[in-house]
Amino acid sequence: MKKVLFFTSFLLLTLSAFSQVLKPIEWKIEFSKTNPEIGDEVEIKFKATIEKDWYLYSSDFDPDLGPLITEFSFDENDTYELVGELTPVNPKKKYDSLWEGEYTYFKKKGLFIQKVKILKEDFKITGGYFYQVCSDIDGKCIPFEDEFTLGDTSNNGGDLKKKNEPEEGSLWSILITAFLAGLVALLTPCVYPMIPITVSIFLKQSKSRKEGVGKALIYGLSIIIFFSLLGFLISFIWGFTALNELSTHWLFNLIIFSVFILFALSFFGLFEITLPSGLVTKIDHQADRGGLIGIFFMAITLVLVSFSCTFPIVGTALINTLSGGSIIEGTTAMFGFSLAFAIPFTGFAVFPAWLKSMPESGGWLNAVKVVLGFLELALALKFLSVADLAYHWGILDREVFIALWIAIFGLLGLYLIGKLKLKSDPDTDKISVFRLILAVITFSFTISLIPGLWGAPLKSLSGFLPPMATHNFNLLQEEAGGNTCEEPLYDNILEWPHGLEGYFDYEQALSCAQEQNKPLFIDFTGHGCVNCREMEQRVWSDPAVLKRLSEDFVLVALYVDDRTILSNDSWYTSSYDGKTKKTIGQQNADFQITRFNNNAQPFYVILNEDEDLIIEPRAYNLNISEFVDFLDIALENHRKHAVL
Template sequence: MKRLLTLLLVIFMVPAFADSFLQSAPTDSVFGGSNATQMDFLPSEQAFHLEKKKVDEQGVHLQYIIADGYYLYKNRFSFKTDNPQVVIGELKLPTGKIKQDESFGEIEAYHAVLDIVVPVNNPKGQGFNLEVNYQGCAEKGLCYPMETANINVDGIVSTAKVAADTHDTVTSPPTTSEKSINQDRTVISWTTLLYYFGFGLLLSLTPCVFPMLPILAGIVLRGQVRRVRAIFLALVYIVSMALTYAVFGVLVGLFGAELGLQSRLQSPWVLIPFAIFFTIFALAMFGVFELRLPSFITQALDKATDKAHGGSVLGAAVLGVCSSLVVSPCVSAPFAGILLHISTTGDALGGGVSLFTLGLGMGVPLFVIAAGGSMLLPKAGMWMVVVRNVIGVMLLAVALYLLSRVIPGYIALALWGCLAAGIAVFIGTFDFFQTKSKPQKCAQLIGLFLIVYAIAAWVGSFQGKTDPLQPLHTDSVLTSSGVTQSLNWQAANNQQELNHLLEQAQAQGKLAMVDWTADWCIACVKMEHEVFQQVDVINALSDYQLIRIDLSNTTPLHRQLQNTYKVFGPPTILFFDKEGKELSSLRIVGEMSKKEFLRHLSQVSRYNQ
């Protein structure tokens, strides 16, 4: 039995570790590809090739051919015309692929092929120029500034309604890019499936489920004493239950896709109700009230369950389906939260596979009992209530995460502190006058850490900080003598200002470093925090003339600078020697870690010795 459990553990864990290994492989390894900082990036017009396909009554049909390894931001598109008599109708862009970013949160992006129909209200059929604004990035870290393309349209007669005059939405049929994006989104990692499997196992250990497992095993197995037969019946029950959950996942995923919840998940009108729902689910897990199906449904399912006879394949299957429908109070709240999450993805296949995996995890204890390993399961006790409360805290954290997208960051940080303090009080951190067991003492120790975090979050919130992972993080560094230290950047917005700063560096006999950055550049923000604010990097750059060109709001003068120095976009770093000449072979394109950047600086120094 122990060998069987070990084998099952290996089967589920090896793919997850393999997936993590491949994701964390060095960029220059066999698994990781080439080093992004040394690769040649494509010009914007090649990375995002735009064509006008046709013009008809629906509008102007545009197509982007996006190079492999590049993507476009959905929320950075804008369209306008140069003719006041021609007005853009309400546009509905295809659903993009969700990308989770540690700096900017969830973004929606397009890959491969993107087809867009721009509806136009042009009753007189006049010619006009369509201005298309867009922005994209390379997967390896380079972000392009906002690009503008002008499309000449000879004339079009359209009945498209203007967004300001009506609530009707101009829709287009599913495009090739939308289909390919949806197909790409259904690729689920082993890590994600492992999370769902573990969460299902956690749900089976709640006080409403775990104590009933021996009774359930007796009903399903119906006195079967042969171990192989018992295992087979248990698997039938588990798979039937998991398939029923999968059906729910598929249906809810389709429902969310039809409503377009994924694209609307940046709206406060969606985020706030969802946060309220998750809070309600959390309160249900804390025992404030119970979430149950209506009695007329549960009574009908109970009758079906009573008619099913255990000990047979059909009976085990019927019991599995019915048990998945009659969810217990401890399962209903988190299950509803999971369904709500799947609805926002709009991914039917992914939702089905995820909930199928969740069902398998919930069936593990029953499988262990059927395999004769009931002695390996823990005894029922207060730990089950702890499991239920942990799930409740997880639901509260999800609610706060959703809410943090629509409220100021410093308020969200204060709420994270309140959540940590509430947990600490709930687990008895300040109860010092009663005798405690070892687990309770460990909980009390954890509570003290939570109190420290809560105080740090409140102090950080008061100071205007927003990062819950680094509530007291500052943009400057204290030296050992207690003096605040930071990089002294000089801004350049045109060629004249840049030349002046380079001449200043040359007159002082300094090397010059020119950093091209932008606030929308994910890699730039990451390098700002993880590289340029580190004390050893600040010391290494102490003898440099530091120049920064900010492309957050690109102007024609910025584009002129980009063309002069052949800079596609940020992050790009140029080095100039003491004679004012660029060290082109030492140019940095893309993101670098602190260690790589310091090594690169040593190469720059050797080059100028």
């Protein structure tokens, strides 16, 4: 029977070979100058070509955040010296709700630059680089470690890529979001009344309807050109480096926080924000000149007059877009915003009968302005939170942030049903059905925030809220337990989620599994594995899964990217790549490749005490019932094996 079990295990291992060892990235390392001479300062360019649907983490974000940063090391010798620090060239930036922080990464192409000074003619530069690539499709994350050697024969020149190229899908997302922001801006009291007035002027001043339509088209085009040019200039001046550096600076975030609070108070009617009247008057005089120039200045006048209502919306779009540092993205954002802004003026000129169907200006416009004020207050807290987290002030912990949001959106709900009124609101006891629906949505959202005060994860809002580590009053801390025989190695630097107890060393865990006669559950994971954390939060947190993991298995988490260096007597040379494995991560990654022919994480393997597979390994999959079946079948197979 053991032969049958061995054959079954062999078949399962063969089936798992469908997940072959992957390396979806290629590197090219070269100098910026062919045949550098003594005294030359040249750039070493580490160029990465990344397969479609994969991405590479960069090197310029907080290494304690979670994802595995790309690291380069250089062996010291007297033939060269490093000049400055390694620089990643224009990586993309993204906030990840799972890590509760912002990281940088590369898609398709990646570039890192290190400047060196050549000291001797027979120079030789050697070193290594450690990095991780992840898949957008199936959640695989794979760490790699490579070495490089550069000398006179390695110099082959190369051109430096000047700027990153945003993905087409990313640009469409920016365009659509900005377009929707433009539609919101149209409903503000500063803009909405201008639509019928401006269109009427065009139609009355023109000798024919055709001429009026032509002027309206030029007017709309002028609005688009003005906003798009503004986005281009701002992103060109600030986008590449300054906004990236400022994004977590306390002063920048406090300024934005203050501006948002200022505009919120203005929206509530405390005071009016306007541009200097002299500037607006001068430009308005230019609009009276007529012709194409006059139409263009009419467009600029509209932009300036609407400043007090549109600036917070435009500013939010620019800040969120330009943090990525791309001229294309900044220009796209402003183009989308201005497109929505310009369409009504052109559309109503082409079809003037539509003007009759427009709702009249009234109290509803003021209500829109007040609602925007509440939203400005809520968004302002996000900028204060960034500064608070970056500098550890401790003034806006997670529960404080949630409490403030509950107050803000609760007051917004009361305003929508007419129980809270401001001086600028008309006297009326009736509300529209649409306003009632908005109130229901607002109150529902407010109520959903309340469990967060006691530690509920509020996963859908994790991109806005401070991290759970700042929560001082958590009643939902889990204590699942587990099966251990002795104190686990490395438990001072590694931990299990959800209060589970387990090991971080394979041999120690296997010994305990044999002692307790329980199956061994191996979790190939990584500090920088996004989908490992998602599996833990969305699948492992299920009570049925937690119960089985804690009661029926001995657990071992093998981190493939941990850089802890082991003692010399634990080092060995890999049969896979011939390299010496010195760290916990190197040895765990080598074990996964050589034993299971797989190098992606997360990867779950269950063995019996004889180290035989008792079920086909499982990778990233968020189906909870299938994961429960995976555990149950493995447990049943283990019991059958124990009887035999």
